[in-house]
Amino acid sequence: MYRTVDLFAGIGGIRRGFELTNQFETVLAAEIDKYACETYKHLYGDDPFNDVTSEEFKEKVTRIDYDVLLGGFPCQAFSIAGKKEGFMDKTRGTLFFDIADILKRTRPKAFLLENVEGLLRHKKGDTFETILKVLVQELNYTVIGVRENSLVPEELEYNSKDFLVNSKDFGLPQNRPRVYIIGFDKNRYGSLTTDLAMKELPKKRPGEPMYKDLNDLLEFNANQEYYLASGYLQTLKDHKNRHRGKGNGYGYIVVNEKGIKNPISNALLATGGSGKERNLVYDPQDGIGGTVVKGKQTPLNDEGIRMMTPREWGKLQGFINYGFVKDGVDQFSFPSKISKAQQYKQFGNSVTIPVIEVMAKEIGNTLDKLEAAIQTKTSNDIKTEVMS
Incomplete structure (x- = not known):
């Protein structure tokens, strides 16, 4: 069972999608809207009232043993970076910076981030590219749909449309395109993330639609x-x-x-x-x-x-x-x-729960493969060391 931290939790749609797979359990959540907190507590029995931007909450996360960071976050403008600033510095003062800060401090095995379709067009794509560069180049996560350019390391290769997933393709009659960013920890898994991780985001829910229309x-x-x-x-x-x-x-x-x-x-x-x-x-x-x-x-x-x-x-x-x-x-x-x-x-x-459930299954299956590969590699390393 993988453990999750649920940021910007709302009424727990992302949490519910993950828990429906029976592969994940939530160990901490954060939400500041008092009415959403009331509904969340009513549904799950947990009070999620925490401020993601506070040092107190970030310290709390560092003391939690967890595997996957989850969260939808508002799309906000980033500052213009000076010559010596990294991409993460451009995001200071935004809620994405707080997500990146928590990722940097706690190094979860994976993450799922959700945002509106407009994120891809925000500042003519610069905002989205900055987010990817923080995740890939500064935090060293493999992000699904992103390829690093071997000839020009500072450039990323991706098609922004690959990050769009629509609720209407997951059994529900709602035209709701949303951006999903999924990543796996390259510090932990190394090149295994390239070999074993999911190759693309799921774009459809298997089986019959829940409603004809x-x-x-x-x-x-x-x-x-x-x-x-x-x-x-x-x-x-x-x-x-x-x-x-x-x-x-x-x-x-x-x-x-x-x-x-x-x-x-x-x-x-x-x-x-x-x-x-x-x-x-x-x-x-x-x-x-x-x-x-x-x-x-x-x-x-x-x-x-x-x-x-x-x-x-x-x-x-x-x-x-x-x-x-x-x-x-x-x-x-x-x-x-x-x-x-x-x-x-x-x-x-909120999010559309069946969309999240399909994403969560893919993440869970990928983590199973990566963890099994890590254990096999460790066992082989021990055997080699003993034999030598």
């Missing part, structure tokens, strides 16, 4: 509170028409609109309005249109358009109906005091 996942005849007020819907239409007139594609989207074959959702976002408005759904039912609902300024729309529910977001991320099913019973729940707004935020901020 978005309509198969949606829970139709939703409560009237999720339907848009007619005035609000008209505002969204006017906004979309204004942008369309300027040649822009901004605006609300009904993702399962009539005529769409095999509909899927857009990426769920932690931000309130935009994450919901680009994932509206068509769910007509009698008695909804024209209904006056407390808290809405105008009656409900008569087109059957509503927001997705938090439960549906939870299904799209693999928390509900997958990640916490035990003996046929779904055991996922939020603490009673977590508001619906927080539920949307927490699911939108």
Whole structure:
């Protein structure tokens, strides 16, 4: 069983994906959002409240015996380095620097880092390249998808698209491309990482999809509170028409609109309005249109358009109906005091659990091979020494 440390843990999506493989156990977590901490504690029984940037937490990690560092981290701008600075110095003041600092101090056998697709384009790719150079050249990890140039050692060879993995290819109807960076400790394994490590990131989940399409996942005849007020819907239409007139594609989207074959959702976002408005759904039912609902300024729309529910977001991320099913019973729940707004935020901020599970299996299998090879090499070295 490999032991993991879970940074920027949110509500534990990465943790859950790893634990589903039965190859990993979590020994420490870090999260500073108080509402996410409440949900995390509710789900796992552990309080993750720790600040990754603090010296106190970093010292705590150095005292932990663990194997794999996990974490999603915000994409932040790096400084312009002076001539004598290394690439790691460029990242000072960012959360990636704190990840790199913990890697340097504790040398885990492997790591998995997750980020948004925009990381690849940030600063025209310079940010992503700096991250890779820190991991490969300064910390001496083999990063999957990166080749070192034997002729020009300071240059790395890679295709940034190789780091993109999309939830829609892992059994869930959500278009959610995310960047994954996986590495193995070259100090420990040497050239074995080249010979035995996984060659590329898994891009697909084996087996049948969990849902045929978005309509198969949606829970139709939703409560009237999720339907848009007619005035609000008209505002969204006017906004979309204004942008369309300027040649822009901004605006609300009904993702399962009539005529769409095999509909899927857009990426769920932690931000309130935009994450919901680009994932509206068509769910007509009698008695909804024209209904006056407390808290809405105008009656409900008569087109059957509503927001997705938090439960549906939870299904799209693999928390509900997958990640916490035990003996046929779904055991996922939020603490009673977590508001619906927080539920949307927490699911939108999280990862898609089945994606992580597939990644974790590959990491676990690679570590098994590397550790077995290390043990064989050690045994052979001892035999050679005895014979000599």
